[in-house]
Amino acid sequence: MSQSEAVANGSPTAAGMTGFVQDWKADKQTYHVPWGKAMMWIFLVSDTFIFSCFLVGYMTVRISTADPWPLATEVFALSFFGSDPIPLILIAIMTFVLITSSGTMALAVNFGYRRDKRKTVMFMLFTAALGATFVGMQAYEWSKLIEYGVRPWSNPWGAEQFGSVFYMITGFHGLHVTAGVIYLLIVARKVARGDYDKKGYEIVEITGLYWHFVDLVWVFIFAFFYLL
Amino acid sequence: MAYVPLADQDDPHALHDPHSFITKYVWSQDHKVIAIQYGGTAIFVGLIALGLSILMRLQLGFPDSISWIDPAFYYQAVTMHGMIMVVYLLTALFLGGFGNYLIPLMCGTRDMVFPFLNMLSFWFYLLSVIILLASFFVTGGPAGAGWTLYAPQSITAGTPGSGGGMLLMLISLAVFIVAFTMGGLNYVTTILQARTRGMTLMRMPLSIWGIFTATVLGLFAFPALLVSAIMLGFDLVLGTSFFMPAMMQLGEQSTQDGGSPILFQHLFWFFGHPEVYIVALPAFGLVSDVIATHARKNIFGYRMMVWAIIAIGGLSFLVWAHHMYVSGMNPYFGFFFATTTLIIAVPTALKVYNWVLTLWQGNIRLNTPMLFAIGFIFTFVHGGLTGLFLGNVIIDVPLADTYFVVAHFHMVMGVSPVLVLYAALYHWYPKMTGRMYNETMGKVHFWCTFLGTYAIYLPMHYLGFLGVPRRYYEMGNTDFVPATAQALNANITIAAIFVATAQVLFFINIFMSLRKEKDAVGNPWGATTLEWQTPDTPPKHGNWGPELPTVYRWAYDYSVPGAKQDFIPQNEPGEEYEKTFHTRGHS
Numbered sequence: 001m002s003q004s005e006a007v008a009n010g011s012p013t014a015a016g017m018t019g020f021v022q023d024w025k026a027d028k029q030t031y032h033v034p035w036g037k038a039m040m041w042i043f044l045v046s047d048t049f050i051f052s053c054f055l056v057g058y059m060t061v062r063i064s065t066a067d068p069w070p071l072a073t074e075v076f077a078l079s080f081f082g083s084d085p086i087p088l089i090l091i092a093i094m095t096f097v098l099i100t101s102s103g104t105m106a107l108a109v110n111f112g113y114r115r116d117k118r119k120t121v122m123f124m125l126f127t128a129a130l131g132a133t134f135v136g137m138q139a140y141e142w143s144k145l146i147e148y149g150v151r152p153w154s155n156p157w158g159a160e161q162f163g164s165v166f167y168m169i170t171g172f173h174g175l176h177v178t179a180g181v182i183y184l185l186i187v188a189r190k191v192a193r194g195d196y197d198k199k200g201y202e203i204v205e206i207t208g209l210y211w212h213f214v215d216l217v218w219v220f221i222f223a224f225f226y227l228l
Numbered sequence: 229m230a231y232v233p234l235a236d237q238d239d240p241h242a243l244h245d246p247h248s249f250i251t252k253y254v255w256s257q258d259h260k261v262i263a264i265q266y267g268g269t270a271i272f273v274g275l276i277a278l279g280l281s282i283l284m285r286l287q288l289g290f291p292d293s294i295s296w297i298d299p300a301f302y303y304q305a306v307t308m309h310g311m312i313m314v315v316y317l318l319t320a321l322f323l324g325g326f327g328n329y330l331i332p333l334m335c336g337t338r339d340m341v342f343p344f345l346n347m348l349s350f351w352f353y354l355l356s357v358i359i360l361l362a363s364f365f366v367t368g369g370p371a372g373a374g375w376t377l378y379a380p381q382s383i384t385a386g387t388p389g390s391g392g393g394m395l396l397m398l399i400s401l402a403v404f405i406v407a408f409t410m411g412g413l414n415y416v417t418t419i420l421q422a423r424t425r426g427m428t429l430m431r432m433p434l435s436i437w438g439i440f441t442a443t444v445l446g447l448f449a450f451p452a453l454l455v456s457a458i459m460l461g462f463d464l465v466l467g468t469s470f471f472m473p474a475m476m477q478l479g480e481q482s483t484q485d486g487g488s489p490i491l492f493q494h495l496f497w498f499f500g501h502p503e504v505y506i507v508a509l510p511a512f513g514l515v516s517d518v519i520a521t522h523a524r525k526n527i528f529g530y531r532m533m534v535w536a537i538i539a540i541g542g543l544s545f546l547v548w549a550h551h552m553y554v555s556g557m558n559p560y561f562g563f564f565f566a567t568t569t570l571i572i573a574v575p576t577a578l579k580v581y582n583w584v585l586t587l588w589q590g591n592i593r594l595n596t597p598m599l600f601a602i603g604f605i606f607t608f609v610h611g612g613l614t615g616l617f618l619g620n621v622i623i624d625v626p627l628a629d630t631y632f633v634v635a636h637f638h639m640v641m642g643v644s645p646v647l648v649l650y651a652a653l654y655h656w657y658p659k660m661t662g663r664m665y666n667e668t669m670g671k672v673h674f675w676c677t678f679l680g681t682y683a684i685y686l687p688m689h690y691l692g693f694l695g696v697p698r699r700y701y702e703m704g705n706t707d708f709v710p711a712t713a714q715a716l717n718a719n720i721t722i723a724a725i726f727v728a729t730a731q732v733l734f735f736i737n738i739f740m741s742l743r744k745e746k747d748a749v750g751n752p753w754g755a756t757t758l759e760w761q762t763p764d765t766p767p768k769h770g771n772w773g774p775e776l777p778t779v780y781r782w783a784y785d786y787s788v789p790g791a792k793q794d795f796i797p798q799n800e801p802g803e804e805y806e807k808t809f810h811t812r813g814h815s
Contacts, residue, residue, distance in 0.1 A: 027428045027779070028233035030420045035341040039417040042447065046409060049451035053498075057459060057491060061470055065486035153467040153484070161486055164468035168458070 034202045037209070044213045047176075051217050054169050055224060061161040070157035072226050078144070091226050094137045095218065098177075101130035102215045109208045112201035117191060120204060124188035127211065131181040138174050142167070166225060173221055176214045183207055234337060234422045235776055246769065257343035258769050259328045262350050264660070266324030269350075270317050273357055277312035280305040282728050289721025291702045299701040300388035303372035306699055307389075308364075310375025311397070314503060315404060316357060318645055322510040323408070323446065324353060326652060327415050327439045329660070333759035334436050336424025336777045336799075338770045340414045349414070352407030356400045363389070363396035371397040374699060376500070379471035379492040383464040385478070394464060398457045405450045405457075412443045424758075426779030430534070431798070433757045433783040434527060437534050438513020441541040442506045448545070449502035456495035463487070493555050497548035504641055505544040509537055511648035512579055515601045517783075518651045519583055521755045522598035523590030524794050526784035528582040536575035536582075543572040553621050554628045562621040569619035573612070580609055591787065591794070596670030600651035603678040604644050611640025614689065629699070632692020635685045643681045650677070650734065657738065658748035662765045669737045676730035683723035687716045754795045757783050761797050 014022055023030050031038055062069055077085035108123035145166075149156045155163045187207045190196065196203055246252045253261060284305050287297045297305075328346065332339050340346045363370040372388030373381045377397070383390050419432075419440045432440075459470040467484060471492040474485035520527040527533060549557060549565040583605055592598065614636040618624045627633060650673075657665050695708055703709055751760040763773040777799040785796040796802070 025428055025430065027426050027431075028235045028423055030429070033421075035417050035421050038421050039342070039413050042416050043409070043413055046413075046447040046451060049448050050455060053452050053455035053495060057455060057470065057495065060488050060491045060494075061486070064473075064488035064491070065469075066474075067486060152462065153469070159486055160469055160484075164462065164466075164470060168462060168468075172458075 034206075036206050037202060040206045040209050044209065047213065051169075051172075051220070054165075054172065055220065058165040058169060058224065061165060062159070065159040065161050067159040068157075069159050070155065070162050072228075075145070075148075075150075075157065075162075076141075076226055088226055090137060090141055091222065094134055094141075095222055097130050097137070098134050098215055098218050101127045101134070102212055104130065105208045105211045109205045112191070112204035115201065117194070117197075120201065121188050121192045124184050124191065124204070124207075128181045128184040128188065131177050131184065131211075135174055135177050135181070138170065138177075142170075169221060170225070173214070173217060176217070180207075180211050180214050183210065234341075235425045255347065257339070257347045259332050259339050259343070259346060260660075260767065262346055263325050263327075263329035265350050266328060266353065267321055267326075269354055269357055270321040270325060273312050273361070274317035274321075276361070277309045277317060278728055278731070280309040280312075282725060284309065285721040285724040287701065289718040300369065300372060302701045303374070303388050303699070304370045304393070307371050307373060307375050307377075307397075308360075311371075312360070313642065314375065314507070315401070316360065318507040318641075318649075319408070319446070319503070320353060321649060322507060322514075322645070323415065323439060323443055324350065324411055326435070326510060326514060326656075327443065328411070329656070330435055330759060331415055331418050331439060333762065333767065333771060334433050334757055335419060335422065336427055336758050336772070336779060337418060337422045338772065338776070341418050341422050342414055345410050346414050349407050349411035352403055352410065356403035356407060359396055359400040359403060363393045363400070366392035366396060369393050376493075376496060377460065378496075379460055379463065379489055380473065380475065380487075383460065390464075395461065398461045398464070401457045402454060405454045408446055408450055412447050415439065415443045416447070424776050424779060427758075427798075430531070431779055431782045433513070434516035434530070434533055434537070435510070435513040435757075437537050438509040438511070438516075441537050442509040445502045445509070445541050445544060446506045449499045449506065451499075452495045453499035456492055456499070459495075460492065490552075490555060490557055493552050493557075494549070497551045498545075500551065501548040502541075502544045505540055507641060507645050509541060511604070511645045512537060514652045514655075515604050515648045516583065516586075517755075517757065518597050518601040518648075518655050519586050520784050520786060521655070521753050522593045522595065522601070523587050524593075524754075524786045525586055525590040526786055528585035528588075529578075530782065530784060532578060533582055536578050539575040540572060543568060543575070547572055550619055550624075553624045566619055566621050570616070573616060573619075576612060580605065580612070596665070596667060596674055597651045597655035599671060599674040599678075600647045600654065603674065604647040604651065606678075607639050607647060607681065608644040611636055611638075611644060615640060626695075627692060629697055630692040631688045631696050631698055634698045635688035635692060638688075639681075639685050643685065647678070650674070653734075653738075655753070656759075657741070658752050658765070659759060659762075660766055661742060662746040662748050663741050663744050664748050664752065665737050665741045669733055673730060673733040673737065676733070677727060680723055680727035680730060684720050684727065687720055691716060751797075754793065756781075756785055756795050756797050758798055761799050 023032075073087040074085075076091055077087045078090050079085040080089075104123050104127045108120050108127060111119040111123060145163075150163045150166070152164045152167050154160045184207060187203055191201070191204065246256065246258070252258075256262060256265075283294070283297060284302060286294055287302055328340070331337075368391050369389045370393040371377065371382065371390075372393070373390070377394075381387055383394055385391075419436060423432075459468075462468040463470055463472055463484070469484040469487040471489050472482065472484035472487040473489055475482050516527050516533060546568045547565055549561050550569045553562050553565075587602070614632070618627060618633060618636055654665060654670055657663075691713060694710070694713055696703070696713055703713075746765075748765060750762065750765045753760070758777055758779070759767075761777060762771055778801075779798045780801050781796060781798055783798055785791075785798075787794045788796055
């Protein structure tokens with residue numbers, strides 16, 4: 001938060017190191033944010049540790065296995081109407097969809113703070129729809145891989161750990177997106193009902209924090225699984 | 229939009245008392261009821277773990293005297309005893325129990341910030357306990373690969389409980405982590421965001437600092453356990469090979485290969501070592517408050533104590549591989565982790581010095597909580613010193629997997645936190661129940677427990693030096709172990725049975741005292757912290773009546789020269805007697 005914003009909000013936070021010290025030596029509360037937001041931030045740090053452990057586990061087994069690692073460009077290629085297989089085409093679309101959903105989420109937060117209930121709800125629903133699309137495409141990707149014979153315990157191309165970590169980590173991320181879609185729908189419904197007219201629309205931003213986090217994690221998963 | 233801190237808000241839920249029995253005692257969202265539910269459940273499973281340890285001791289002290297203790301059962305008892313004590317008793321009782329009870333009271337708030345989530349936390353914890361106990365009743369019995377659950381041992385056919393028991397253990401751990409996360413987020417947010425007027429972070433009692441830091445550690449460390457539990461579960465159920473190297477099993481090449489067993493150990497100890505401090509830091513905090521209160525002196529070096537807690541918390545994430553010196557990891561790691569391990573001794577020793585200096589020239593009351601607190605200083609120094617041995621690679625290599633290790637971690641992580649738990653339970657019992665416990669019975673309980681644990685664990689150091697390996701069902705014909713070791717083992721077993729029996733005194737004490745008329749005053753110890761200043765004892769729902777307290781001073785204004793009493797409560801207005809060194813005689 002910049003200083004001018006802080007002053008506009010009536011919050012005593014000063015800029016830079018002074019503000020940091022002021023926050024931590026204050027009574028009553030350390031951060032000038034609602035409880036839910038503070039809690040969401042702490043949760044996200046904790047969740048970061050979960051995904052970090054998963055990714056470290058992935059790197060370790062990829063090094064420890066003696067069998068060759070399947071080539072991402074060949075595994076994740078898709079052909080349309082009999083064309084030559086296009087590498088990473090599906091995942092490019094999926095990533096585009098998810099990154100776009102971060103944009104629509106940011107718009108929803110913006111309209112929330114402007115107290116434009118209709119547009120807030122609209123953009124939240126749009127975000128949820130993009131999220132659901134992502135999960136749907138992931139299900140399609142999984143079904144294709146299963147069709148090719150990729151299993152958690154074996155696959156036709158090489159190290160069996162490929163399937164294990166792929167299903168585990170994209171599955172865990174997919175669960176996060178699914179939970180996010182449900183969370184978005186619940187909050188959107190409550191916004192539409194007018195539950196937050198008095199309390200303020202911070203909840204939309206809190207939902208947004210979670211959503212952006214899930215997006216950010218996807219960027220790492222995308223890089224580690226599809227590009228490396 | 230400006231956000232109004234809790235203490236400045238109008239009180240919407242001050243007088244919404246729950247009325248029906250169900251909302252008051254069963255599906256309760258009151259932090260004090262949840263604390264007691266957590267504590268009761270934790271102590272219940274702790275008793276099961278105690279029983280298992282006695283069965284193990286009977287086998288070790290008097291081999292084959294009980295026919296149904298076979299090797300498989302012995303290993304299962306080892307595993308379940310360790311896991312229950314570390315996770316389901318100590319973590320749950322310190323954070324779920326004392327954390328829940330003390331955070332809102334000591335910070336001056338009406339409840340946790342999200343009481344419903346707090347309630348869910350307990351019910352998930354109860355679910356995890358039920359799943360864990362269910363594993364005793366499945367085919368093959370509970371998990372039996374040691375509490376560290378090292379793969380591939382833990383899921384290889386032939387290890388006791390490697391099927392259903394192991395699966396239930398992993399599920400139970402995952403559910404526990406969910407429960408802990410829900411509770412932990414609440415504790416951290418409440419401490420950071422919902423303190424009362426005047427309660428700055430540097431005025432918080434050390435109990436809160438300990439619980440706060442431990443909870444943060446838990447939120448960052450349990451993810452590693454969750455991930456290793458998920459991967460291990462997949463190796464077990466789906467036949468993936470995260471941790472399974474190529475190996476021969478029952479004369480056949482196993483179908484799983486290419487995994488990394490060391491990865492499991494790294495993940496496990498990345499959780500496991502912070503876990504030691506998740507248990508120890510709340511103990512450090514609680515014992516500081518008990519010692520300051522009963523020595524009638526300010527805690528020595530309050531700021532140092534706070535920074536030591538934070539330093540230990542930070543360092544605890546950098547030492548995990550000292551559990552793995554003999555695992556076959558890169559030897560250069562040993563150098564790094566031995567260094568960090570010895571560095572962590574600095575803030576820890578600082579805390580011990582400060583406790584001793586708090587006692588120095590204090591007006592010490594040797595009542596039950598204080599006896600347990602002082603007993604803790606002894607056992608903790610003792611266990612800490614053997615930790616210096618084991619932290620050095622060159623000394624650890626011969627001592628690894630002997631009874632020296634068992635003695636070390638039981639002194640430092642078993643006995644010490646349990647002594648603090650007793651100190652805290654006796655100390656806060658009058659506040660929780662409104663009744664005083666029986667002092668004589670409490671003192672007898674202390675001496676039996678304190679001396680008894682030394683009778684158990686001192687000889688174990690010697691067994692370790694002899695090279696007696698741990699986790700062995702029986703020694704058989706082993707040349708390097710003299711026959712006298714068996715006599716020592718029998719003595720240890722008798723001492724263990726004695727100590728276990730002595731714990732009955734505690735239960736008689738708390739349950740008999742419960743049947744009395746309410747006889748405790750609000751602040752029987754003359755303590756300064758907020759929880760002793762509540763209008764009702766035990767505190768009612770909402771804790772503070774119509775008005776939240778205002779804090780004017782730090783938590784340790786004891787024996788202030790010129791004050792009308794030898795303590796000044798935190799919510800008493802007036803000049804702050806701030807954090808200066810002071811002894812009786814020198815004012």
